[in-house]
Amino acid sequence: MGDTRGSILRAAIHQFAESGLQQTSLRSIAREAGVDPALILHYFGSKRGLFLALVRQKLDEVLAGLLGDVPPTKDIGDLLVARFLALWDGDRRLFAALFRTAMSDESLASLLRTELLAELVRRVAATHSTEAERRAALALSQLMGMAVGRYVLGIEPLASADPEEVAADVGPTLTRYLLRPLPPPARPGGR
Amino acid sequence: MGDTRGSILRAAIHQFAESGLQQTSLRSIAREAGVDPALILHYFGSKRGLFLALVRQKLDEVLAGLLGDVPPTKDIGDLLVARFLALWDGDRRLFAALFRTAMSDESLASLLRTELLAELVRRVAATHSTEAERRAALALSQLMGMAVGRYVLGIEPLASADPEEVAADVGPTLTRYLLRPLPPPARPGGR
Known part of the structure; x- marks a missing residue:
């Protein structure tokens, strides 16, 4: 039973990465998973329900892989970038498909937010409690931009550089955003 | 004549920002511009041709506004971010519509690249000739990520922070990417 659910999710991830949300049908997922389409509806309610389950599973993997056991060292940025690339470099098409969907689907965008x-x-606040929201938003902006350049737009040399090189280039940015002093927030009437 | 072409482009930008490429019809653009739909085809060949003309015009504005007369000062990053926000903060919906389309349209993505x-x-090379491609790709990754967080995903506090605050936070990243020494490139077998 749990294995059937897993097979459906794996087939869905595979087909979604290949064809995107619109072009993927429950029927073709059912065929690849070797189950009846009605079983997918039984487990997930709809194609959209299946898709959100898939995103949630991937998000859990990313959170565990990215943020699990991160020491607040001075190389935290390099480490986060290296982990992010280790998670997604082998799954570039899935990243691109997920990102495209998040761009045009408010409920997925909201889930990510x-x-x-x-x-x-929460993690940033645990190590550095001042302005955790601001720091996390900045770090996410650089991680997203890096991933879009590397996986979606194919901007060279970012797209084919060794992960170590990307981590060395981009890591210090994340370290600064997460741990270093930031400029004082603008005050109304100030600056 | 030139003014008719301009009216069509302005109407197209407005409707495209409101509804996206798919939902915008030549007919509704023609109505807003007060011209016959056949005239749009005469000038632009197709809806796609009109769209690419719109992107090219916006790109020229962005290039002139962003890169025109940039001194290679130590605050170059802050200046670029401030100019980028001055160009797009008033046009958030258009940025989001353009970015969404670029994500799923290879010919637009290729145009951007x-x-x-x-x-x-070219500009980076003019001031700092070593590794201009690598520096430009990194700078673009942070600018894109910042814009996606601010305009498309609405990640707070990045989405509603004062432009000056965003420039102070993100600017130093661009300055480092564009002007500061970067780690030596990875060599095969090295590191």
Whole structure:
């Protein structure tokens, strides 16, 4: 039973990465998973329900892989970038498909904001309690931009550089955003 | 004549920002511009041709506004971010619509890569000739991520922070990417 659910999710991830949300049908997922389409509806309610379950599973993997057991060292940025690339370099098409969907689907965008960002904020606050929201938003902006350049737009040399090189280039940015003093927030009438 | 072409482009930008590429019809653009739909085809060939003309015009504005007369000062990053926000803060919906389309349209993505990136590289090379491609790709990754967080995903506090505050936070990242020494490139077998 749990294995059937897992097979459906794996087939869905595979087909979604290949064809995107619109072009993927429950029927073709059912065929690849070797189950009846009615079983997918039984487990997930709808294609959209299946898709959100898939995102949630991937998000859990990313959160565990990215944020699990991160020491607040001075190389935290390099470490986060290296982990992010280790998670997604082998799954570039899935990243691109997920990102495209998040761009045009408000409920997925909202899931990313509330879950991914909230967890980042919680972790940042644990090591550096001042302005955790601001730090997490900045770190996420650089991680997203890096991933879009590397996986979606294919901007060279970022797209094919060794992960170590990308981590060395981009890591210090995340370290600064997460741990270093930031400029004082603007005050109304100030600056 | 030139003014008719301009009216069509302005109407197209307005409707495209409101409804996205798919939902915008030549007919409704023609209505807003007060012209016959056949005239749009005469000038632009197709809805896609009109869209690419719109992107090219916006790209020229962005390049001129962003890169025109940038002194290679130590605050170059703050200046670039401030100019980027001055260009797009008033046009958030258009940015989001353009970015969404670029994510799923390879020919638009390719236009951004070749035009925007090539120009960035040319400018970076003019002030700092080593590794202009690498520096430009990194700078673009942070600018894009910042814009996606602020305009598309609405990640707070990045989405509603004062432009001056965002420039102070993100600017130093661009300055480092564009002007500061970067780690030596990874060599095969090295590191």
